[in-house]
Amino acid sequence: MASATAIKELQRDLETQANVLSKIQKDISKNHQVRKQYTIQLGENELVLKELDLLKEDANVYKLIGPVLVKQDLAEARGNVGKRIEYISAELKRLEGTLQDLEDKQNSKKESIFKLRQKMETIQAGKS
Numbered sequence: 001m002a003s004a005t006a007i008k009e010l011q012r013d014l015e016t017q018a019n020v021l022s023k024i025q026k027d028i029s030k031n032h033q034v035r036k037q038y039t040i041q042l043g044e045n046e047l048v049l050k051e052l053d054l055l056k057e058d059a060n061v062y063k064l065i066g067p068v069l070v071k072q073d074l075a076e077a078r079g080n081v082g083k084r085i086e087y088i089s090a091e092l093k094r095l096e097g098t099l100q101d102l103e104d105k106q107n108s109k110k111e112s113i114f115k116l117r118q119k120m121e122t123i124q125a126g127k128s
Contacts, residue, residue, distance in 0.1 A: 003123050010120045014113060021109040028102045035095045042088045049081045 061077045062069040
């Protein structure tokens with residue numbers, strides 16, 4: 001009877017670990033989606049900065065604010081785009097660190113699930 005109780009406890013532990021693993025995997029997927037969006041934004045902003053660098057200093061630059069185009073100083077436009085690039089790059093770096101942590105947790109959880117399954121198999125093999 002002790003082995004039946006032990007197996008039930010192990011099954012509960014296994015289910016809990018599997019749920020935690022599932023949540024980690026969802027977080028990893030969400031991280032990938034956000035990183036993809038930031039990567040696209042980074043590319044767009046780098047392209048805008050290249051375009052701004054091609055302009056002459058006296059060129060007219062406009063910024064879309066709501067439905068209105070507002071004239072903007074070229075240096076200010078370059079500065080704003082540069083700051084956006086810095087921010088997006090920092091966010092990508094932060095997300096990369098978070099992804100690494102999540103992947104480490106995922107690997108650890110997979111290992112503990114594997115060990116629980118082995119333990120259950122050992123108990124079941126001893127029972128028969």
